[in-house]
Amino acid sequence: MRANRRCFLGCVALVLGLLLIAPAPSAGAPQGTVIYAVHITIAPAWFDPADNPGQITPFIIQYALHDAVIKPMPAGMMTPSLAESWTASKDGRVYEFVLRKNVVFHNGDLMTAEDVKFSFERYRGAGATLLKEKVEAVTIVDPHRVRFHLKEPWPDFMGFYGSPATGAGWIVPKKYVEKVGEDGFKQAPVGAGPFKLVSMTPGVEIVLEAHEKYWRKTPKVKRIVMKTVTEGSTRLAMLKRGEAHIAYKTDGPLGEEVRKDPNLDLVFSGGIATWWLQFGELNDPKSPWHHHKVRLAANYALDRRALSEAETLGASPLTGSIIPREFEWALPVDPLPYDPKKAKQLLAEAGYPSGFDAGTITPIPPYYSFAEAVGGYLGAVGIKAKVQKMERAVMFDKRRKRELTGICLCANGGFGNAVTRIDADIVSTGVHSVLKDAEIDKLFDEQSREADPKKREALLKRIQQRVVDRAYFAPIYQLQWPNGVSKAMKVSGMGLIPTFYYTGPFEEIELR
Amino acid sequence: MTRFILKRCGLALVSLFILSVTIFTLIRLTGDPATLLAAPDAKEADLDAIRVRFGLDRSWPVQYVRFVGGALQGDFGTSLYYRIPAGTLYWQRLPASLQLAAAAMTISLVVGLSVGILAAVNVGRWWDSAGKLIALLGLSMPSFWLGLLLIYFFAVYLHWLPTSGRGTAAHLVMPAIALSGYFTAAHMRLTRSSMLDVLGSEYVKLARLKGLPESWVLVKHAFKNALIPVVTLAGINLVLMINVAVVVETVFAWPGIGRLLFEGIEFRDFPVVQTVVLLGGVMVIVANLTVDVLYAWIDPRIRLKS
Numbered sequence: 001m002r003a004n005r006r007c008f009l010g011c012v013a014l015v016l017g018l019l020l021i022a023p024a025p026s027a028g029a030p031q032g033t034v035i036y037a038v039h040i041t042i043a044p045a046w047f048d049p050a051d052n053p054g055q056i057t058p059f060i061i062q063y064a065l066h067d068a069v070i071k072p073m074p075a076g077m078m079t080p081s082l083a084e085s086w087t088a089s090k091d092g093r094v095y096e097f098v099l100r101k102n103v104v105f106h107n108g109d110l111m112t113a114e115d116v117k118f119s120f121e122r123y124r125g126a127g128a129t130l131l132k133e134k135v136e137a138v139t140i141v142d143p144h145r146v147r148f149h150l151k152e153p154w155p156d157f158m159g160f161y162g163s164p165a166t167g168a169g170w171i172v173p174k175k176y177v178e179k180v181g182e183d184g185f186k187q188a189p190v191g192a193g194p195f196k197l198v199s200m201t202p203g204v205e206i207v208l209e210a211h212e213k214y215w216r217k218t219p220k221v222k223r224i225v226m227k228t229v230t231e232g233s234t235r236l237a238m239l240k241r242g243e244a245h246i247a248y249k250t251d252g253p254l255g256e257e258v259r260k261d262p263n264l265d266l267v268f269s270g271g272i273a274t275w276w277l278q279f280g281e282l283n284d285p286k287s288p289w290h291h292h293k294v295r296l297a298a299n300y301a302l303d304r305r306a307l308s309e310a311e312t313l314g315a316s317p318l319t320g321s322i323i324p325r326e327f328e329w330a331l332p333v334d335p336l337p338y339d340p341k342k343a344k345q346l347l348a349e350a351g352y353p354s355g356f357d358a359g360t361i362t363p364i365p366p367y368y369s370f371a372e373a374v375g376g377y378l379g380a381v382g383i384k385a386k387v388q389k390m391e392r393a394v395m396f397d398k399r400r401k402r403e404l405t406g407i408c409l410c411a412n413g414g415f416g417n418a419v420t421r422i423d424a425d426i427v428s429t430g431v432h433s434v435l436k437d438a439e440i441d442k443l444f445d446e447q448s449r450e451a452d453p454k455k456r457e458a459l460l461k462r463i464q465q466r467v468v469d470r471a472y473f474a475p476i477y478q479l480q481w482p483n484g485v486s487k488a489m490k491v492s493g494m495g496l497i498p499t500f501y502y503t504g505p506f507e508e509i510e511l512r
Numbered sequence: 513m514t515r516f517i518l519k520r521c522g523l524a525l526v527s528l529f530i531l532s533v534t535i536f537t538l539i540r541l542t543g544d545p546a547t548l549l550a551a552p553d554a555k556e557a558d559l560d561a562i563r564v565r566f567g568l569d570r571s572w573p574v575q576y577v578r579f580v581g582g583a584l585q586g587d588f589g590t591s592l593y594y595r596i597p598a599g600t601l602y603w604q605r606l607p608a609s610l611q612l613a614a615a616a617m618t619i620s621l622v623v624g625l626s627v628g629i630l631a632a633v634n635v636g637r638w639w640d641s642a643g644k645l646i647a648l649l650g651l652s653m654p655s656f657w658l659g660l661l662l663i664y665f666f667a668v669y670l671h672w673l674p675t676s677g678r679g680t681a682a683h684l685v686m687p688a689i690a691l692s693g694y695f696t697a698a699h700m701r702l703t704r705s706s707m708l709d710v711l712g713s714e715y716v717k718l719a720r721l722k723g724l725p726e727s728w729v730l731v732k733h734a735f736k737n738a739l740i741p742v743v744t745l746a747g748i749n750l751v752l753m754i755n756v757a758v759v760v761e762t763v764f765a766w767p768g769i770g771r772l773l774f775e776g777i778e779f780r781d782f783p784v785v786q787t788v789v790l791l792g793g794v795m796v797i798v799a800n801l802t803v804d805v806l807y808a809w810i811d812p813r814i815r816l817k818s
Contacts, residue, residue, distance in 0.1 A: 053549055054550065054553075126550060126554055128558075129557045186595060187596075202601060204765075227677065392548065394543055432552070
C-alpha cells in the first residue's frame, strides 16, 4: 500500500517537473483552429490565380494561400504587398516594381522577379487577353526589380494588374509550377500567402496551416478549416453548436437569430457590388422610362434604408451612384431621399398621374425577395411591375444580349476602377449597357486618350455627374452582408478590408 | 434463364445509349456555361477563350463523340467548375452516398416492413391507425424541414449529435433519418397493402384451414409472396437514395452525389452532370436488371412467360 502511494506521488512529481521544464508555446506562435462555414462550394479551381474568373469569390482562399504584388488591404485599395513600391514612367509606358527581399514561398523558395514575370505570362484568366494586348514585354532588371513595358500609355494598367480585377499580379513559384505541372499545381498549390494547404476535399472542405515565415507577420492562428455549407440554417446551427467560428452570409432571419444569441456577434463584411435599377426601354421615346421625370420618380419611390435593413440587416451603405465610392476616380453621390409624394408628383408631371404598367422586374438570381420589396415600393407610387424569376445562366445570357425587358434589378461586383464600371454598364458599347448617350460615349473616348491624370479624372467625373443628373439608373446600395461570428474570435478579419466580402488579411485573424 | 438475362442486357445497352444522348442534349439546351464561369462584365474575347479551353466551341456531334469515347475509357472529362476530372469527383463522392443510402434504406426497410406487417395483421385496429399516421407524416413532411427540425432539436438544443458533415457514425444518424422518412412511408404502405392482398388469397386460407400456426402462415406463406412488389420498389428507391438525395445532402452538408449533381446543374458543369446522370443511369439499369432476375427467380412464371 505504502509502495503504491510512493509510486503515485513519484509520478505526480515527475509530471509536474516535466510541465515546469517543458517549453511553453511562444507568445508569437500560431495557435488554435478556426473553422469557417462557407456559403459557396469551394473548388480547387480557386487555388490557382492564373485561372481567376474576374469574380471576387476565389479570393476567399487566395488571400490565404497566395500574395500579390499590389492588393487591397486595410490601408487602401492598392497597398504594396510583394512589391515595396512601384513607379510609372513619365510617358506612362513603363511600370517598375521594386520587390520585397526575403519573401519565402510555402516550399521554401525565395520569391524573385522571375516569379513575377512567370506569373504574368502564365496568367490566362479574366482580362488576360486585354493585359497581353497592352503589355509589350516584362523585363527583369535584377532579382528584385521588374519592369512592365506597355505598347502605349494605358492609365488603367494598375487597375487591372494591381487589383483583384485580374489574378495577373498574384504570384506563384515558377520553379515549383514547372516541376509539378499545371494539374499538379492544382492538387498541391504553393504560394507566398500567410497559410499553406494541408488537405483538400473538392466541394467539401479545405484545411490550411499557418506559413510561419510569411513576410508580413506570422499568422496568429495555427489552422484554418473551411467547410462548404450552402444551407444558411445549417451554418447558423453550426455557429450555435460551436462547430464553426465564422459563418458567412447570415442575412435576413438568420442574422436576427445571430443578433439574439449572446454567444455570437453579427459582423458586416466589406464589399464593392452596387445594386441598381436599370430601365430596359429608356431609349425608346414611347416608353415611360424615356422621361427623365419618370426615372427620377423611381429614384424617389425607393426607401433604400428599409431595403438595406430588410435584405442585409442594414449592412449595405446606401448610394446614389452605380460606382463604388472606394474606386479610383469615383464620384461620391448620396442617394435621393425616400419621398413617395414627390415621386407621384413627378409621375403626374410626366403625364402618368395614375402610374403605368412597367412590365417586369428581373433580379439577378436569387435576389427575388429584394425584387419583391423594390416592386412594392414602385407599386406604391403607381409603377406596377411583376417579379420575373429566371435561372441564373439564362438571366446572364439575356442580360448580355440585351434581351431583358422592363426593369432589371442589376448589380456589378467586379473589381477595377470607375473606368471599368463605366465601360461595362454606362457607355453604349458596354457588355451590359442599355444606355445610348452620345455625349457619354464621346467623353469616354476622350478620357481614354487623355494623358493628363487630372484632366482624365475630370472627364470621368463629368460622365458620372451626367448619369446622376439624368437619373439613368436608380442606384440602391453597395451590397455588404451580415455574417455570424463566434465570441471565441478576437479578430474575425471581417470588414477589415473595406472592399472585400470575406475575412482578411488572414494573418490578422485571432482567437480569444 | 440465360436467354432471359441476355435479352435484358441488350435492352439495358439501348437504354444507356438513349440516356447518353438525352442528357448530353438537354444539358446543352440550358445555356452557355461560359457566362457563369466568367466575370459578369467579361468581354466576348474572355468568353471565347473559356469556350475554346473547354472544347465548348466544337460542334455538338464532335463533343458527343468525345464524351462517349472518353466515357468508354473511364474518362468523363474535366469539371468546368472544379477543374479536376469529373470521374474523380464522382468516385470521391460515391462512398458517402452509398453509406447514407445504406443507412436510410436499412431504417426504411426495418421500420416500413415491421409497421406494414403489423398494420396488415391488425387491420382496422390501433396498430393500423398508427401505421397510417406514420405513412402520412413520412409522405407529407418535406425532408429539408424534417432535417432542420432534427438539427435544431438533437444538435443545437440537446447537443447530442453533430449538426452536419461526414465523419463519425454520429454524423450519419440525422441525415439517414431525414432521407428515410419518405421511403419508410412508401415501403410501409406497400407492405401493408401487399400483405392484405396475400392474406386474403386462397392459398393463405388453405394454409390456415390445414391448421398451420399463424406465425408460420404469416412468415412462410404470406410475407414471402407479399415481398415481391416491396423488393422492386426498394431496388429503385435505393438508386434514388444514392443519386438524388439533393435536399438532405445540402441541409446536412453531406458530401454525396446528389449535391454534386445539384452543383453541376447550378454551374452548368456539363461533364459533372453527364457523369452523374450516366453513372446513375447505369445504377438504375443494373438495379432493374437485378430486380428482374430476382423476380424471375422468386416467381418462375415470369421467366417462363418471357
